[in-house]
Amino acid sequence: MDINVKVKSNLRIQAFYLFFLISFIQIGVGIMGVPRFIFKESQQDAWISVILASCFIVMVISAMLFILKQYENADILGIQTDLFGKWLGKLLGTIYIIHFILAFLSVIITYIEVLKIFIAPNLNNFVVALLLLSLVVYSVRGGLQAIVGVFFLFFFLSIWLLGLLVEPIRFMHFNHFQPMFQASFTELWKGAKATSYTFMGFEILFFVYPFIQNKQKVRFPTYLAIIWSSMIVLILTVISIGYFSRDQLLKLEWTVLDMFKIQNLTFIERFDYIVIAEWMMVVVPNMILLMWAITYGIKRLYQVKQKTTLYILAIVILIASTFIDDYFLIRKIIDSVAEFGFWIVYVYPLLLLPMVLIKKRWKRKSGGRDLSH
Numbered sequence: 121m122d123i124n125v126k127v128k129s130n131l132r133i134q135a136f137y138l139f140f141l142i143s144f145i146q147i148g149v150g151i152m153g154v155p156r157f158i159f160k161e162s163q164q165d166a167w168i169s170v171i172l173a174s175c176f177i178v179m180v181i182s183a184m185l186f187i188l189k190q191y192e193n194a195d196i197l198g199i200q201t202d203l204f205g206k207w208l209g210k211l212l213g214t215i216y217i218i219h220f221i222l223a224f225l226s227v228i229i230t231y232i233e234v235l236k237i238f239i240a241p242n243l244n245n246f247v248v249a250l251l252l253l254s255l256v257v258y259s260v261r262g263g264l265q266a267i268v269g270v271f272f273l274f275f276f277l278s279i280w281l282l283g284l285l286v287e288p289i290r291f292m293h294f295n296h297f298q299p300m301f302q303a304s305f306t307e308l309w310k311g312a313k314a315t316s317y318t319f320m321g322f323e324i325l326f327f328v329y330p331f332i333q334n335k336q337k338v339r340f341p342t343y344l345a346i347i348w349s350s351m352i353v354l355i356l357t358v359i360s361i362g363y364f365s366r367d368q369l370l371k372l373e374w375t376v377l378d379m380f381k382i383q384n385l386t387f388i389e390r391f392d393y394i395v396i397a398e399w400m401m402v403v404v405p406n407m408i409l410l411m412w413a414i415t416y417g418i419k420r421l422y423q424v425k426q427k428t429t430l431y432i433l434a435i436v437i438l439i440a441s442t443f444i445d446d447y448f449l450i451r452k453i454i455d456s457v458a459e460f461g462f463w464i465v466y467v468y469p470l471l472l473l474p475m476v477l478i479k480k481r482w483k484r485k486s487g488g489r490d491l492s493h
Contacts, residue, residue, distance in 0.1 A: 121206070121420060123198035124191060125330035132333035133268050135341055140271040141328060141409065142345035145321035147352060148406040149230040152399070154318040154353060155360035155375045162311030163366075164296060165303035167358050169311025174350035176312065177319055180466055181346060183473045184322075185339060188329050190476055196326035197420045203475050210421055216326075217417045219457075219464050223320065224410040225437060226457045228252060229444050231403045234374065236445075238396050249441040252404065253434045259408045260415065260430055264331055267408050274401040281398060282352070285359060288379045292362030316466060317458035318353060321406070322346065323465045327413045 158166040191199060196216060201209030228249060236243045259270055303311070325342065332338055360375045372378050380395045414433060415426040444450060 121198065121201055121210075123202045124193045125195055125198065125420075127193070127331050129333075131263065131265065132331055133265060133328075135332050135334050135337040137268045137272065137341070138325070138328070138332070138338060139341035139345045139348070140275050141268065141324065142322050142342060143348045144271050144275055144402070145324055145406050145409055146319055146345075146349040147402060148318075148321070149227050149234070149399075149403060150318035150320075151353060151356065152234065152376045153374045154315060155357045156369055156372060157314040158311045158357055159361065159369050161314050162303040162307045164298070164361060165301060165308060166311055166361060167354060168301075168303070169308050170315060170350065170354045170357050172308055173312035173315040173319060174346065174354075176466065177322065177346055177350070178343065180469050181322060181325070181342060183469045184325055185342065187469065187472060187476050188326070190480055193330045195330050195420070197417060199472075199476070203472075203479055213417060213421050216323075216464065217414055217421070219461055220410050220414045220417070221433070222453070222457045223461065224407055224414065225440060225444075226454050227403060227407055227410070228437065228441050229450050230454060231400070232441065233445075233447070233450055234377070234396060234399075237374070238377065239393055245445055246438070246442040249438050252400075252407065253438055255404050256407050256411050257430055257434050259404075260411050261427070264328070264412060267405075267412055270408060271405050274405050278398060278401045281395060284380060284395070285355070287382050288359050288363045291382070292359065294362060296362050296365070313462065315353065316462045317454060319349065320458075320461045320465050323469075324409060324413060327416060 155166065158169050162169045187199065188194070191202075194202070197209070197213040200212045203209070204212065231252075232243070232245055232248050235248060259267060322342075322345070329335070329338070356376055359379065360369060363379060364372065364375065369375060377395065411430065411433070415429040418424050418429045419426050444453070
């Protein structure tokens with residue numbers, strides 16, 4: 121496997137679109153209930169945990185960008201092969217692919233569960249999964265440029281949901297934030313870690329980077345995406361703390377969706393139905409990009425055609441999501457993805473950074489010769 125990826129000029133995308141890819145993939149199913157999980161750890165200081173998590177993500181992103189900058193046009197799969205050799209690099213790359221597969225599965229089963237809770241309890245898992253996967257397969261067949269187009273379009277088609285938060289803000293009680301600054305650093309850190317599942321997704325930069333045409337402009341849209349998604353989570357957390365009582369916030373599973381129930385229109389009795397249906401425009405792009413990363417990664421590692429992997433994996437996910445309908449099993453899968461992803465997404469790049477620096481220094485001492493070959 122080549123360390124640097126050769127991408128045809130007509131398949132490249134502008135760095136500008138990283139804002140939509142990274143920010144949108146972070147705002148998926150996890151955001152629908154994240155205020156509750158943060159509040160469980162750091163109580164009324166949960167908003168501080170969000171800021172702490174955001175600062176940590178900026179640090180991780182900085183490490184990722186520095187690592188990528190050391191190579192001509194490499195992705196994480198090539199970088200690992202350069203650092204650790206063919207077999208260990210392939211093993212670590214496979215772990216990344218497994219992470220994306222589990223993340224994809226958690227997204228689809230969580231969204232189906234939300235549909236069954238809020239709209240139709242007797243909804244057939246197979247039918248919903250088939251419809252969602254059909255959209256995913258169709259979009260991934262179009263390539264990365266088509267996927268970017270989906271993200272760009274759906275971003276503007278779903279952004280109006282933020283305007284619906286005006287109504288819950290009117291009923292906020294600011295005494296819910298008192299007393300402030302009571303949580304210990306350990307509690308704040310646990311609250312920040314509770315956001316790990318929601319904020320996951322920016323690791324896609326490790327896979328998309330070789331397809332960026334103007335790499336010198338990568339930093340601005342990437343950091344802007346992190347700031348945007350962090351601001352949304354922060355705003356939702358603050359509104360949730362002010363709007364719900366302590367007992368309500370600890371009890372309600374999908375706090376963000378429950379806030380939309382307050383919307384009252386004469387021609388729509390349950391506005392949350394509209395929101396959940398609209399949320400498909402957030403969920404589907406996430407699944408599309410994850411599926412692309414999986415098929416692309418398997419092609420790079422094992423030389424299997426993306427089309428072959430796409431169809432096989434779609435069938436496997438369809439079967440799995442049909443039979444996974446127990447709430448506790450779904451919760452266990454999400455928790456496992458969050459725990460597994462924490463080490464891969466948030467910790468691993470920081471461990472990889474000094475290895476890349478040592479490798480770079482080693483090359484300089486050897487007169488620029490690549491010692492990995």
